Amino acid sequence: MRAKAKRYPKEAARLLRERPSVREAVTGATLHFERNRLRAYGEIDTEAWRERARRVKDHVLTHLDHYLELAEGRLRENGVQVHWAEGPEEAHRLLREVVARHGVRRAVKAKSMLTEELGVNPLLESLGVEVYETDLGEYLIQLLGEPPSHIVGPAIHLTLKEIQELFHGRFGTPPDAPPEALAQVARRVLREAFLTAELGISGANFLVAETGTLALMENEGNIRLSTSLPKVHVAFVGIEKLLPRLQDLALFLPLTARAATGQRLSTFVSLLQGPAREGEEGPEEVHVVLVDHGRTALLADPEAWEVLRCLRCGACLNACPVYRQTGGHPYGYVYSGPIGAVLDPGLLGLEEAYPLPYASTLCGACQEACPVKIPIPRLLLTWRHRAVEEGLAPAWERGAIGAFARVMGSPALYRLLSKALRGLPLPQELQVYLPVLKAWAEGRGPLRPSPRPFHELWKEIKEEARGG
């Protein structure tokens, strides 16, 4: 996917202006997820679970070479073909081979953010392969030609009405068809795809090194079908997804489900060890592609590597008051919300993503929600600091902040200037003349100097207090 993270402020403003329904839909959906998470966290000793999960992930990440080699060996013993990919180029080469060797005409895909990073769909389409996203939300946005708006609920920005219109135009359903009827139509189309596709594509929530197990979580059953029916299954796995032991799944599966949707466990969990054995149903060929795509660079970053603990549960998005306003699209890359703001600069380079760390109130809700205790607010500040150091903040902004600091640092200068501001016949709309205020002023009322200076008011209050 081509990143447009640089345009975040403009895109956010445009979305708020042009699609006000998004704010309502996203706020409703995220608040719903958030309530469910709080209830599910309330049932367990959350602090202990999160701390244990954090420690397991830190252990894996600080021994990543060991666990990757262990996992690779186990996968091979299980009959899986293991590949390594730096990024899209190698991933595409492998897919081209699979498509050619098996004469693939049709592929079914389970939702995976990594395949968004790698641009798997456009590649397959360019090879003449029909690709079906099989997660219902993902299928909706595929029909619309949009990228996902949320890590877990890709279509949460759409209202029922918009989906009714989409299906009316596409499949001729009544314009007011209820959700059940729409789901039935999608089920029919996708069932046909499952039964005829030669290739199934998925990501993975976890890869257990000790047993070579791919773990996938979902509620619909489309992942079970995509990884069971086609004769070839290709799974793209980020190298940070490893867990040491099978038993660690007993912590990570329920913890991720609670954080993401407030469930004790997702409805379907697939634990895949490899191709079908003698006499079994299932894929004849299974490929696992271990993908870097910027992860080793993040691992090497002593201040930012902790983002690699991320489980992609989406809890920080749901908790974020900034994300709730616009959903994921304005962030301009696969990962949005608080985790996107600290992951995207690492994956894309700060120059491509520097506005994202500013898309936060630093309220800390994201860190409290995070099942692996990623210190997101601290990482936001790290990236902001770097953006300033690297001169990525616009020059006039840096100049203005420098001037502001000088004025605020000198009481005499401050008094003189504030008096001037009040005394001079200034135009009503100050910000027209001060570009530094323009961005701030968009969506707010005009700025005016206070009629009386604060230090005078303060003196008065103190005197009143003394006198009264």
Added chain:
Amino acid sequence: MEARARILARIRKALKERPKALLPELPHHALPADPLDLFLRRLAENGAEGRLLDQEGALALLRELAQGLPGAAYGRGVPEGFRPLPELPPEEAPLGVSWALFAVAETGSVALSSEDGRKAQLLPPTHLVLVERERVYPTLLEAFQDHKALPSALGLHSGPSKSADIGQVMVKGVHGPGRLWVVVLT
């Protein structure tokens, strides 16, 4: 250099100075004496229908579910005695019957092995799972400790297939079965 070598070399370089984090011990759980009650309760909370039945009772339920149906798809492990209907391919069968490897009380889940099959667990709109009482584990942790030798695919099913992707309204039976029945056999 190939991708594998490059990636591993970069990881080693990145980790050279990094303090190593220890792997925490596995937690110890206080286990319920009999997980069965919890299992049936959690199943119900997940939107599935669970029953504790002897062989007779299980057959009666199966016949009741099968009323008016032309046939069913069966997992390989389902005993002869539990196949009251003619066998249909899973693509056409209105009912799938499976034999579970184990069940987990804590999450209200049944574990289904690829050795039993896969299509009968996924394609029919109603899914009935049989599990022996001794195979109900209190926690996921214990179940995994006992099942290190996994089949090629293991599915944990904890309720009917569902989605809220259309306007946040919960819809059942989206791709997989919209009804899940679990019979614990005494």
